[in-house]
Amino acid sequence: LxxxxxxxxxxxxxxxxxxxxxxxxxxxxxxxxxxxxxxxxxxxxxxxxxxxxxxxxxxxxxxxxxxxxxxxxxxxxxxxxxxxxxxxxxxxxxxxxxxxxxxxxxxxxxxxxxxxHAKLQVAEVLYHMCSKEDWEKSKADNAAYFPPMFDKDGFTHATSVPSLLLTVANNFYQS
The missing domain is CATH 2.60.120.10 (Jelly Rolls)
Structure with a gap:
């Protein structure tokens, strides 16, 4: 080539x-x-x-x-x-x-x-860490879930790679 x-x-x-x-x-x-x-x-x-x-x-x-x-x-x-x-x-x-x-x-x-790229698998699932209480409320209200920081940050901290969820959470959710 x-x-x-x-x-x-x-x-x-x-x-x-x-x-x-x-x-x-x-x-x-x-x-x-x-x-x-x-x-x-x-x-x-x-x-x-x-x-x-x-x-x-x-x-x-x-x-x-x-x-x-x-x-x-x-x-x-x-x-x-x-x-x-x-x-x-x-x-x-x-x-x-x-x-x-x-x-x-x-x-x-x-x-x-x-x-x-023949073996590439495009993710169809997005993972986001949230409290069970917030998630259950969104489900009960039949409404989309938005994290508490969404209005401030303008985006959701998430990943399509489950093994990276804690890394993403630790990067953004620190007090």
């Missing part, structure tokens, strides 16, 4: 869907098809250069530079130089279903990405 991906953090590497970071290496000039992402991506170039074609033209990032691609933007990355290395940082984490690829005849990168 002319292209390698080593995920350092994310669904494949850590099982976390919050963000993904990968080290990508280009051994021969190549390009991807047009892409539309369901996440924000920062393309941080370490070596070589990356061209990003988009609706208004083409951006070039050289070593030490970063290109930001916002969620929903259609673009086409191109890697004109062998030896190019870059770090894509995706928020939330990369998953194949979050990346619409307009694949052409040479879809080896897309297949490699799909193979990496």
């Amino acid at each position: 002319d292209f390698s991906i080593d995920e350092l953090a994310g669904n494949v590497a850590t099982g976390a869907d919050t963000l993904s970071i990968a080290l990508c290496k280009v051994s021969a000039p190549t390009k991807e098809p047009w892409l539309t992402l369901s996440y924000d991506e920062w393309i941080c170039v370490l070596k070589g250069r990356v061209l990003v074609h988009h609706a208004e033209g083409t951006l070039e990032a050289k070593a030490g530079e970063t290109i930001f691609v916002s969620k929903g933007e259609r673009f086409r990355p191109e890697f004109p130089d062998a030896g190019t290395e870059y770090l894509p940082v995706c928020l939330p984490a990369f998953r194949p279903d979050r990346c619409i690829r307009e694949d052409e005849s040479d879809a080896t990168v897309g297949q490699q990405v799909n193979d990496m």
Whole structure:
């Protein structure tokens, strides 16, 4: 392959869907098809250069530079130089279903990405620690449960990984 991906953090590497970071290496000039992402991506170039074609033209990032691609933007990355290395940082984490690829005849990168994520299981359950009394009241009222800190924090402290529930709770619920 002319292209390698080593995920350092994310669904494949850590099982976390919050963000993904990968080290990508280009051994021969190549390009991807047009892409539309369901996440924000920062393309941080370490070596070589990356061209990003988009609706208004083409951006070039050289070593030490970063290109930001916002969620929903259609673009086409191109890697004109062998030896190019870059770090894509995706928020939330990369998953194949979050990346619409307009694949052409040479879809080896897309297949490699799909193979990496083939065994990925997307969580359908979210765990949140709460008092039994608060939970029972929400059930009795037939109302959604919101933790006492929700109004102050604006979000619920939760996880889809049961083994991390105490870690999440200990991080946020300290007096």
